[in-house]
Amino acid sequence: MLKQIPVTGLRLGMYVHELSDLRPDHSYWTNSFLLTHESDLQRIRNAGITELWIDTSRGLDIPPEPALAPPARACEPCAMEEEISYARELCSRSKAAVVRVFSDVRMGRIAEQEEIGNLVEDISDSLARHPDALLSLARLKTCDEYTYMHSVAVCGLMIGLARQLALPDSLIKEAGMAGLLHDVGKLAISSGILGKRGKLSDEEFAIVRRHPELGYRLLSESKHFSPRVLDVCLHHHERFDGSGYPDKLAGSQISLFARMGAICDVYDAITSNRPYKPAWSPAESISRMAGWTGHFDEKVFQAFVKCVGIYPVGSLVRLESGNLGIVMEQNKASLLTPKVKVFYSALCKMPIAHTLLDLSTLVGQDRIISRECAKNWGFKNLDHLWSGAPESVTP
Template sequence: MLKLISIEQLQLGMYIHQFCGSWLDHSFWKAGFVLNSREDLRRLQRSNLSSLWIDSAKGRDLPAAPVSHSPAAQRVQPAEPARATARVSMSDEVARALKICALSRQAVMAMFQEVRMGQALEVQHAEELVTQIAESVMRHPNALISLARLKTSDDYTYMHSVAVCALMIATARQLGLSEDYIRLAGIAGLLHDVGKLTIPDTILNKPHKLSESEFERVKLHPEAGGAILRQSHDVDALVLDVCLHHHEKADGSGYPHRLAGNQISLFAQMGAVCDVYDAVTSNRPYNRGWDPAEAIQRMSTWKGHFDQRVFQAFVKSVGIYPVGALVRLESGRLAVVIEQNPKSLLTPKVRVFFSTRSNLHLEQHVVDLARIHGQDRIVAREAPEDWEFKNLDRLWNGVPA
């Protein structure tokens, strides 16, 4: 199994799979060897490397948790933090994010089509796309994430990849990772489900619940994706790790390798949360997606599924009441969340549009709950299916249905 460790954790007998950094940071011309020489160990410890990947299946393992499991305490990131980007309003970023979503769909479709035709996946194409997605997330994290959730059954595979990419970037930023690791997290999110290209569309797009044999076929996609990525050019070990292990669970009940706890890397844990969130909030042929706030609430009760530190960072990045959530205010009014308050997850901006007391639609207006402390507040989330409102999504994104 691949693990990301700090240079201080490196020990004799470990198999060095990949160095994290420029070739100028160390004096070794390639990785892929068992560290048996004390002199080589000293050279690495004196190098400019801060971390590297080991393969515990080919050499000595760590006796305790790997560095990747707790970024703040174990310094996964290089010295340079992610650059700051001027934040814009949700409404301003939605227009840009719509264009990025359209371009992303076409780019991912073309990239995946090349893989279907037997060509090696070009990671450079993924990197160019991730740069655009990352810039949108940095300007306003909720715009593209929320728009990518509005996918059709025909483009689910492509837009799910885009959504998980954006969610991985947002979570990585929340965890305080460096710009290099944020970029890799985005690439990992974009390519995490590439193995589903080996699954027949009749199974992936089946309008009913999968049979046991069909589900077993679907469960092969992480390793199928790993095989595709290994045949591709310049795929980072981190990206491969997320592809292989984003369906592992903290309690060891996941697949394909039934890894548990510290056996699962930080980035695979991130992939697990982001993948599930977008899946359960998306409409599928056989099931209506959950309201974003409902998804957060339900996922928080799944004991043993997610690493709690990663899950809490994820919640901070999307909000307890994510954009698009339908909520009830103490005043009896219904509203849709349109923008997060990064300083207080309980007081987002909402668009009020309905009164449950008069059972009438109201003139729509925006309320910043952080600015009216004590006058009104969210008291509950509402299930959209309990109401007959049309085009709720238009209330927050302004996009015609």
């Protein structure tokens, strides 16, 4: 694999494919070679070359960047902006880990239990330091990485919901593992169907509906996963009114973990961009889910809302003052008064100076009066306001 690197990153053992910025008097360099001598390394560094191409299939690659250290002790609460940098690195690392785990399961190999356990623990610790950072970042995924990052997101949501339900620590970890592995059956379905841009045919949809059973079979063969983890994999598409699949279970026939999994799976799915459907906003998703009679256990769903908020992080809202803002952070004491960063005047239809408002301190002065659709205002991407991505929000 060819990779362009700065000359400062060149190391002995790398295979130099091509040197950039060569002057005529540098013609003594061959086109490509394995770098084995310190003298050659110094000559390249002293030649005024800024970048070069290496071939990682024929020599060493650049070493991976060291993982960021957590911003605080494992479970010590910290500020949102402090946790979000670590959570961003954790999302990247988690995706790579899930790819490896899924590959092991698909090939019939025993997945590294220690790696799965450590990943779930890292996600759990991040949520303990700040519950909004990782859950919000995990929602920001491309269509191509959906299957893997969806698993990371559902893992986090299951952990958060388990804590909201006051489950013991052992079950919280098990809930996270169930969320991480709930969609492993999709690995047995062709990428052509999973990545199809248009509506699935009846035949294709029938194939997709088999993924809970396929996943259950894969996990059962390993004999290393608990009955609860297997149950979530098999029954996360059951509905409380009995209209789900594959077994049309209803009410108390559906385990608590599977009822939790159904909510977490749907929420992350509809708030994510998928090949066949653009994402709904977090607040719109909560509102729509609340209106789906018969889908979810009502008590578990109410606990889920307390976990992510009525206006989750990233929601576009209009305030009574006439300003538009993006929800930055939840106020666990009151779901109606989160922290909001205002950036646009709906009255003047123009951007305003970004100001962070803690609505819990402005009761009687300002409040959220509606959720808004970014598309209706022409905003391209609002996530940079809370995540730091360099995007413009000017219509």
